[in-house]
Amino acid sequence: MPELRKDPIVNRWVIISSERGNRPKDFSTPEKKTNKESCPFCEGSEPLTPPEILAYRKNSPNSPGWTLRVIPNKYPALTDEGETGQITEGLYDKINGIGTHEVLIESPDHDTELELLPKTQIADSLKALRERVLALKENERFHYIMIFKNRGEPSGASLEHTHTQLIALPIVPELVSEELAGGKKHYDKNKRCIYCDLIAQELEDGRRIVCQNENFITIVPFAPRFPFEMWILPRLHSARFEECETRLFDALASSLKESLLRMRTALNAPSYNFVFHTAPVNGNHFNYYHWHIEIMPKLTKMAGFEQGTGFYINPTVPEEAAEILRETRL
């Protein structure tokens, strides 16, 4: 069973997930590339995946005829069987790796990318993600639902067919905890959401805006870790992605598509990651947390400096990155 272990000195949890290969030879063998013929995410390959959890389709489950599918990850980082438990060994704490790991396949087409799909299809994908988050929240063992995408091998994708992942966790990730703490501090002092203030300042300044519509804004943040990093934020205060109203999904799809397309065009279709940052399942963080999507193209290698310290060197001036992205012709 996978375990979650806590570093005894800093507040860092790690999933030890031995199901995924751990001997030296597992690392020295290059990963097999899946091609169209052997891709388990393609239409017609449904028997190669675990049974679907959700699909937008006309036909019966686990057969062709779908536009999107959500399936359990075949090699999950966490398991949903058993109880969390907590074991202390002297200085050390660990809990069972309770959680789930699901995959959204946004299109039956092997040769497309999320940003190339029609807006309605992207909106459907976002709605499917919301539907899964709402379902997973019912499980009281899960404290945080993380949504993220790895696109391209350098960003950690093991399959090239477009997909997004959901992981339900029994703990809240450290960075989200830090954001909550930072948001609370600002709120206690100013009685305002720091992200709302940030949006106001960015709108006033203008230099870091990539694109915007009535409901969402995409910026290059003031202190980005990575070149051409972007954040998509809802303009109206909202703590949780899953509380995003249905009427806003077209604008969200439009914003995500445009942001990704600008990055794709300006940077020659880079590998990338995105991660949804949202308030934890429990607790009331309505006032001081503001959900958003962080998009990180994979352009530079993470060097020892960054890995060892959480301290980043970014060779691109954020205002110049925003200008390049903003002025890219689509």
Place this chain on the structure above:
Amino acid sequence: MPELRKDPIVNRWVIISSERGNRPKDFSTPEKKTNKESCPFCEGSEPLTPPEILAYRKNSPNSPGWTLRVIPNKYPALTDEGETGQITEGLYDKINGIGTHEVLIESPDHDTELELLPKTQIADSLKALRERVLALKENERFHYIMIFKNRGEPSGASLEHTHTQLIALPIVPELVSEELAGGKKHYDKNKRCIYCDLIAQELEDGRRIVCQNENFITIVPFAPRFPFEMWILPRLHSARFEECETRLFDALASSLKESLLRMRTALNAPSYNFVFHTAPVNGNHFNYYHWHIEIMPKLTKMAGFEQGTGFYINPTVPEEAAEILRETRL
């Protein structure tokens, strides 16, 4: 001039270092490989580097005849001219990117690696690092001196000739601040150093020990972020690397060589990073901080999950990794 910018929500500083290339084309052009003929770090190429700061050599400076050299980084992430300053723009804070960036070339031989050098040569390299740290500490604008190595292209090395880097910073990196806070909390409660307690527990347990000698111990930590991650710790309490006594450098060199060689042999000479973690220049952290080296082989890709959250999935059970490293025949 490079800048240090602080994220307004979390305690994260980023170096914006535009000297190092920032336009989209800088990322799409593959890096040129340096070969032996064009390598600026080789003996005989001294005119290709900035004038040396320190060298162990028989001849006159900036000529052949050396066993190791320290030079300024030709493309520094920070500059040592000017004052830190501090500029606030609404929610945002930034300071000038004041610091230094130096490179230690541990051998004139292009075809070797640090771990393949004789123990005496490794000890000399460590002594040279200490000498530079002691010199840089004299500059009161520097609050932290970071030592790190990128070995191999996947880990961020831009030159293949063996080298280690020093960066002097006007701030303390977040992870070190967190370690200081964690150490202080434990000390306040127990009046003992948490790292000393950790060493005692690891010695008692034994499952995560990779190798040890009279003065240093190498373990796979309880909650490692990366497969086969290792920490080298001095057995006697000591807050700062630069306070390591001269009599201990043979043992430290021996420990570093053996740890790296075990990793090299077990994992087929992987790309790797190491980072020295040491107490900041200012302040007294003698009681609750314990310097150490963190070694991270580059075996898995950092996926979106990790980047977005500081939350890691490690597919290798630490006790199994330690056993493999410990039992590798050298």
